[in-house]
Amino acid sequence: MLTRFVKIVAVILCTFGWASAAIAESPEAMPERLRLGIVVAADETARERVEPFRLAMENIVDLPVDLFLLSTLGDAIESIVDGKIDYVRLSPSAYAAAHRICECVEPLVTAGPDDFPARYYAILVSRRGSQNTSLEALKGTRLAVGHKHAVAAYRVPLANLAADGVNARAHFQTLVEVQNPLDGLRAILDGRVQAALAWSSLAGEAKNGFTAGTLNDYYVSGAKGFSELEIVWRSPPIPYSAHVVAKNLPDALKRRLRAGLMDLRREAPDAYLAIEPDLPGGFEPVVHADYRPVLRTYEDAFAKVLARD
Structure with missing residues (x-):
């Protein structure tokens, strides 16, 4: 009887140990830094202008945030698709184009012009x-x-x-x-x-x-x-805009980013306006399906109706 009890305890301990090891291994490793891309066009003051947003992002993710200045939306799409940056603000159409290329991007929030739905x-x-x-x-x-x-x-x-x-x-x-x-x-x-x-x-x-x-x-x-x-x-x-991250970022980091961005207009209005000067209404959460009307414009099923003679 005692031998049987010892065997049962051994099995329980072994199972518990395996489960504990699995739990310990399950959290995704956080990156050492976050790479932030900003489309600046010909704005020579862009680095200084977006600095409040970069600093706010460091507070949100509790990681160093490196800033990458990008000339065009095309450069932004290429950079996020190629894994050169982790986060970038895109137009809805640019997000749809990036998703069409690799399905490796994910939207977190959009901004609105006022207090109505964005x-x-x-x-x-x-x-x-x-x-x-x-x-x-x-x-x-x-x-x-x-x-x-x-x-x-x-x-x-x-x-x-x-x-x-x-x-x-x-x-x-x-x-x-x-x-x-x-x-x-x-x-x-x-x-x-x-x-x-x-x-x-x-x-x-x-x-x-x-x-x-x-x-x-x-x-x-x-x-x-x-x-x-x-x-x-x-x-x-x-949605008016698309604040997009690489899909392979840890889920915990993406949740932290979305929550911090949602509070940004209230907590750090200067940082919010540094990235969304034309849409001062604040951030709202979005998911991929919210961009369906624009995603359709890149689908083969609608290519013929969009073709121009």
């Missing part, structure tokens, strides 16, 4: 009160679009209309390229087209054209005809 929408606008107030009614009419690289006035709406079952090239008689989304609204009102692609925050008062976007710009301009415009279709919501 999202905007691609929209399709027509004339209010006319017979063209639905997508079906607009079939066979002329649609104003932006140039082929325009995210909100071409790529996102055409891809997401196609995802909704509407191939813009087949649905509309012709796609008319305009200089900008505001020109598209003018084209509706002067009869050059019957619908136009634009963007909007869809937050705040509709009577003022919402808080931001093409309709708001037109309202603020004081031009005639604003009340005659109506939104016929909207895309899914799109």
Whole structure:
């Protein structure tokens, strides 16, 4: 009986020892440093300007943070994909492009312009009160679009209309390229087209054209005809920015980063504005699926509708 008891205890101790060793080995090793990339274009004061953000990042991750200045978004995509940096702020489209290349990136937060949700929408606008107030009614009419690289006035709406079952090239008689989304609204009102692609925050008062976007710009301009415009279709919501990390960073570090960034506007407003001067509304958490409307623009299924003659 005693021998059997000793054997049982030995098995328990052995099992416990194995489990303890597994637990001890399971935490991911933290990097010695965090490599922060910043797109600076031609800003010669960039290093000094973003220094408050770099210092705040060191406090958040409790690691030295090295700053890498990058000339373009293309350089930023290449650097994060090639593993030369660990963290970078990208546009939604640049994040989608990076993910298309290697699926090795992960978004943590996005920033917003105000206290409304940090999202905007691609929209399709027509004339209010006319017979063209639905997508079906607009079939066979002329649609104003932006140039082929325009995210909100071409790529996102055409891809997401196609995802909704509407191939813009087949649905509309012709796609008319305009200089900008505001020109598209003018084209509706002067009869050059019957619908136009634009963007909007869809937050705040509709009577003022919402808080931001093409309709708001037109309202603020004081031009005639604003009340005659109506939104016929909207895309899914799109985050304004993408603060992205390498997916292979330890999960604990990514959680620490996201939590610290969420508090940054309150805890260190100068550091927040150093990295998001044009979007002062603060950070919100995001996940990969939040960028679905933009990710579609890089999918083979929508390449044909996005191709320009």
